[in-house]
Amino acid sequence: MLGYAGKFLDVDLSTGNMKEAKFDEQILRQYMGGRALATKILWDRLGRRWEEIDPLGPENLLFLLTGPLTGFAPGGRLCVSGKSPQSNGIVGSTVAGEFPIELRCAGYDGLIFTGKAEKPVYLFIKDSDIELKNASQIWGKNAKETLKVLVREGRGELESRYKGKGLWKEPAAVYIGPAGENRSRIAAVTAKWAHAAGYGGYGGLMGSKNLKAVLAKGTGPLPDVADMGKVEKIIDLVLKKSFKSTTFRRWGTGAAGYDVGARQSSEPVRNWQEEWHDEKSYGANEFEKFWVKRFWGDFGCPTTCLKIAIVREGPMKGAITDNPDYENQAYLGPNLGLFKPEENIYMTALIDDLGLCGIQGGNILGFAAELYQRGILAKKDFDGIEPKWGDVKAFAALAELIAERKGIGEVLAEGTYRAALEISKMKGVDVMPYAIVSKGIAIGAHGIRSGEDYPALESYVCSVQGGDHTSTAYLPLDHENSELRMVLYDSGVFCWFNFFNKEARDSLWDLIEAVTGWKISAEEWLNIIARRVLHIQRAALLLGGPDLKWTPRRHDDIPERWYEPLPKGPYKGKAVDRAKLEEVRNEYYEAIGWDENGIPKSDELKRLGLDDVDKRIEELRRQVRRSGT
Amino acid sequence: MSGEEHVWIARDYAKCSGCRRCEIVCSLSHEGKIWPDASRVRVFMLVPGIEVPHLCAQCHDYPCVDSCPVGALSVSKETEAVLVDKEKCTACGKCIDACPGKVPFIHPTENYAVICDLCGGEPKCVKACAEGGWYALQTLKREETHTFKLYAKKPEDITLDVITQLYGEEWKEMF
Numbered sequence: 001m002l003g004y005a006g007k008f009l010d011v012d013l014s015t016g017n018m019k020e021a022k023f024d025e026q027i028l029r030q031y032m033g034g035r036a037l038a039t040k041i042l043w044d045r046l047g048r049r050w051e052e053i054d055p056l057g058p059e060n061l062l063f064l065l066t067g068p069l070t071g072f073a074p075g076g077r078l079c080v081s082g083k084s085p086q087s088n089g090i091v092g093s094t095v096a097g098e099f100p101i102e103l104r105c106a107g108y109d110g111l112i113f114t115g116k117a118e119k120p121v122y123l124f125i126k127d128s129d130i131e132l133k134n135a136s137q138i139w140g141k142n143a144k145e146t147l148k149v150l151v152r153e154g155r156g157e158l159e160s161r162y163k164g165k166g167l168w169k170e171p172a173a174v175y176i177g178p179a180g181e182n183r184s185r186i187a188a189v190t191a192k193w194a195h196a197a198g199y200g201g202y203g204g205l206m207g208s209k210n211l212k213a214v215l216a217k218g219t220g221p222l223p224d225v226a227d228m229g230k231v232e233k234i235i236d237l238v239l240k241k242s243f244k245s246t247t248f249r250r251w252g253t254g255a256a257g258y259d260v261g262a263r264q265s266s267e268p269v270r271n272w273q274e275e276w277h278d279e280k281s282y283g284a285n286e287f288e289k290f291w292v293k294r295f296w297g298d299f300g301c302p303t304t305c306l307k308i309a310i311v312r313e314g315p316m317k318g319a320i321t322d323n324p325d326y327e328n329q330a331y332l333g334p335n336l337g338l339f340k341p342e343e344n345i346y347m348t349a350l351i352d353d354l355g356l357c358g359i360q361g362g363n364i365l366g367f368a369a370e371l372y373q374r375g376i377l378a379k380k381d382f383d384g385i386e387p388k389w390g391d392v393k394a395f396a397a398l399a400e401l402i403a404e405r406k407g408i409g410e411v412l413a414e415g416t417y418r419a420a421l422e423i424s425k426m427k428g429v430d431v432m433p434y435a436i437v438s439k440g441i442a443i444g445a446h447g448i449r450s451g452e453d454y455p456a457l458e459s460y461v462c463s464v465q466g467g468d469h470t471s472t473a474y475l476p477l478d479h480e481n482s483e484l485r486m487v488l489y490d491s492g493v494f495c496w497f498n499f500f501n502k503e504a505r506d507s508l509w510d511l512i513e514a515v516t517g518w519k520i521s522a523e524e525w526l527n528i529i530a531r532r533v534l535h536i537q538r539a540a541l542l543l544g545g546p547d548l549k550w551t552p553r554r555h556d557d558i559p560e561r562w563y564e565p566l567p568k569g570p571y572k573g574k575a576v577d578r579a580k581l582e583e584v585r586n587e588y589y590e591a592i593g594w595d596e597n598g599i600p601k602s603d604e605l606k607r608l609g610l611d612d613v614d615k616r617i618e619e620l621r622r623q624v625r626r627s628g629t
Numbered sequence: 630m631s632g633e634e635h636v637w638i639a640r641d642y643a644k645c646s647g648c649r650r651c652e653i654v655c656s657l658s659h660e661g662k663i664w665p666d667a668s669r670v671r672v673f674m675l676v677p678g679i680e681v682p683h684l685c686a687q688c689h690d691y692p693c694v695d696s697c698p699v700g701a702l703s704v705s706k707e708t709e710a711v712l713v714d715k716e717k718c719t720a721c722g723k724c725i726d727a728c729p730g731k732v733p734f735i736h737p738t739e740n741y742a743v744i745c746d747l748c749g750g751e752p753k754c755v756k757a758c759a760e761g762g763w764y765a766l767q768t769l770k771r772e773e774t775h776t777f778k779l780y781a782k783k784p785e786d787i788t789l790d791v792i793t794q795l796y797g798e799e800w801k802e803m804f
Binding site: 071072098101105144147148151155164165166167169170192193194218219220221222224228232239243292293295296297298299300301302304308310312318320 | 643644646647648649650653656657660661662663664665666667671672673674675676677678683720722725731733734735737738742760761762763783784795796797799800803804
C-alpha cells in the first residue's frame with residue numbers, strides 16, 4: 001500500500017506476545033492513521049463495553065500511531081491515543097520528534113499496546129527485531145536521566161548486535177517521567193526532553209501498563225509513494241511558504257507570553273481570575289537573553305520554531321528547556337503569578353523532567369493556588385507548602401508532590417476536574433467554579449472572553465477533545481480552525497504550523513494523492529471522513545467511563561468564571577453571554593448533525609455507515625428523553 | 630591539482646537546528662527516497678539540542694582510500710571527494726576503522742560503504758541548510774594549506790565539545 005509501511009504491531013504487555021496487524025486499504029482510506037484510526041480501532045475493540053472500561057486498567061489500549069503523511073508533510077509527528085484517563089472519551093494527542101520517522105523506517109505505521117506488564121519494561125524496536133526489555137534501572141528516573149540511559153543502552157545494543165556496519169545513529173525514544181509511572185491523569189508522553197503529547201493524560205495510561213519507554217531504530221527508507229516527484233514539489237512549496245513566516249520562525253509561539261495577555265486579554269493570569277497583564281519583564285526580548293540555540297526543530301521541519309533556553313546563574317540556575325512555547329509560558333508563568341522568564345524556564349524544565357503536561361500541570365497548580373488564596377485549602381493541606389502567587393519554589397515543590405502522588409498530590413494527580421470533585425467533598429465547598437476545564441481536560445491558554453483570540457464561543461464546549469486548544473470546534477464547519485480540519489493534521493500525522501499559508505494548506509489534498517494515490521477532496525474530508533471520526537469520538541465521550549460521565553448538553557458549557565466580566569485591562573467588562581453561547585452551541589449541533597442534546601443523530605450516523613454507533617447510543621437518547629434534560 | 634576550485638563543507642554544529650533537511654535532500658538525491666540511515670550526512674543527536682551533522686571531511690592524506698584492500702575507494706579528480714566503487718567494495722569496513730572520525734558506514738541494505746561525494750561539487754545538503762537560513766553547513770574553497778582532517782572526529786567527541794559550548798561543562802554528564 002502506497003504511503004504506508006504496511007503493518008502495525010500489536011503488543012500484549014500482559015503476556016509479552018507481539019503480532020503484526022494489518023488493516024484493509026478500505027479501512028485506511030476511510031480512517032487514514034493517527035487520531036482517526038485510533039478512534040476506529042478503539043471503537044471496534046472496546047466500543048461494546050465502553051462505559052465499563054477503566055482508562056487506567058489493563059484493558060485499555062495505548063496507541064502510538066503515525067500517518068501516511070508523517071515524514072512527507074514537513075514536520076512529522078506521532079499521535080498518542082487510547083481511552084482518555086481525563087475525559088473517558090478519545091483524544092488524539094500528538095508529539096514531534098524523530099520517533100515516528102524511525103518507526104516508519106523500521107517498517108511499522110504504528111504500535112498498539114494492551115494489557116499490563118508485570119514489571120517495568122521498555123520496548124526496543126530495530127526494524128523487525130523487537131524485544132521487551134527490563135526497565136527497572138530507569139523506573140523512577142526523571143525524563144532527562146531516562147533518555148540518557150535509553151540512548152546509551154540503545155546505541156550499545158546496536159553496536160554490539162550489529163557489528164561491522166559502522167557507527168550507529170541513536171534510536172529515537174518516547175518515554176514517561178515519574179508522573180506517568182504514578183498513573184497521574186495529567187502526565188504526558190514525552191520525547192527529546194521538552195516535547196510532549198499532553199492532552200488526554202496518556203502518560204498515566206502508559207504508566208498504568210508499566211511501559212516506561214519505546215525505542216525505535218529503522219534502517220529502511222520511508223514507504224514508497226505514488227508520485228515522489230510531486231511529493232518533492234509540494235514539500236518545496238511548503239518550505240518556501242514556511243520560510244516566509246519570519247516572525248513565527250524568530251520567536252515560535254514564545255512571543256505570545258507577553259502579547260496574548262497585553263494585546264488580546266486572553267491569557268490565563270492567576271488561574272484565569274484575570275486574562276490581561278502588561279508585565280514587560282515577560283516580553284519576547286527578555287526570553288531571548290536565555291537562548292543558546294535560535295532555531296530548533298524536528299525531522300523535515302522548515303520552521304524550526306523551537307529555541308533552546310538555559311538559565312546560567314541565579315537561583316534558577318541549571319534549567320534547560322525549549323524557549324518555552326506559549327502554552328508553557330502562560331500556564332507556568334502568569335497563571336501562577338510568575339513574570340520572570342528564568343522562573344518560567346525553571347518551571348517548564350521541571351515539568352518536563354517530572355513528565356507532567358505543562359498545560360494540565362499549570363492549570364492545576366493555578367487551581368490549587370486559588371483555593372489557597374480563598375482559604376479553602378490551607379498550609380496544612382499542602383504538607384507545609386504555601387502556594388502563593390509568584391512563589392516559584394512553592395509551585396515547584398507542589399509539582400513534585402503531584403508527580404509523586406504524595407499528600408495533596410494524590411488528589412491533584414487526578415487532574416483539575418476530578419480534584420475539584422474530591423476537594424468539594426472534603427471541604428464541603430463547591431470548588432468547581434474555579435476549575436478551568438472542559439470534559440475533564442484543562443483548557444488551553446487561549447481565553448474567549450475578550451473575543452480577540454482565535455477560539456470562538458463554540459470552540460471548547462463542542463470540541464470532542466474538551467479543552468484541547470489544538471482541536472477546537474468552529475463554525476462554519478469548513479473554517480480553517482474547524483475541528484474537522486484538525487482531524488486531518490492529527491491523522492496525517494504532521495504539524496499544522498507549517499501549513500498556516502493557504503496555498504500550502506490547499507496543497508494537502510494533492511499531497512495525500514501523491515503519497516497514497518487516493519483522491520480525497522476537501523469536501524469528502526469535511527463531510528464524510530472527519531465527520532465519522534468526530535461522531536465516534538462524541539459517542540465515546542458521552543458514554544463515558546466507570547468513574548464519571550458527561551451529561552449531554554449540560555456539560556457542553558464553559559467554566560462558570562468565563563461568564564464573569566474581565567476585571568482589568570482594555571477589555572475590562574467583557575464576558576461571555578450565556579444566551580449567545582447557547583445559540584451558537586445549538587447552531588453547531590445542527591451543523592455537525594447532532595440532535596438538540598448534542599447526541600449524533602440517527603440518520604446522520606446511518607448516512608455515514610455508522611449503524612453500530614447509532615445502536616450503541618440509542619440507550620443514551622432514551623435516558624436523556626426520560627430525564628427531560 | 631588540476632587548478633580548478635574545489636569545495637569543502639564547513640560545519641557549525643551550534644547552528645544546527647536538527648531539522649535534518651540535509652538527510653532528506655541527500656537521500657533523495659542518492660537513493661531517490663527519503664532515507665535517513667542511507668544519507669551521506671547523518672545527524673546524530675546523542676543529547677537533545679546537540680545535533681551533529683556527521684559527514685566526510687576529505688582528509689588531505691585520505692587514510693580510508695589507503696586502507697581499502699580491494700581498491701574500491703578513489704579520490705575524485707574533479708572534486709577531491711572520496712568515491713566508492715560499489716561493484717568493487719566488499720563492505721569489509723576497513724575504511725571505517727581507518728577514518729579518524731568513523732564517518733563511513735555500510736549501506737543499510739546494500740553491500741558497500743557510504744561516503745559523501747560532495748554531489749559532484751555542489752552539495753545539496755549545504756543548499757538546503759542555506760535555504761532555511763541555518764548555515765550549519767557551508768561550502769568553503771578547499772585550500773591546500775588547511776588541515777581539514779582535524780574535522781574528522783567521532784560524533785561522541787563533537788557532542789562533548791558542543792555541550793560545553795552551548796550548555797556548559799557540567800552538562801557533559803548528560804551524555
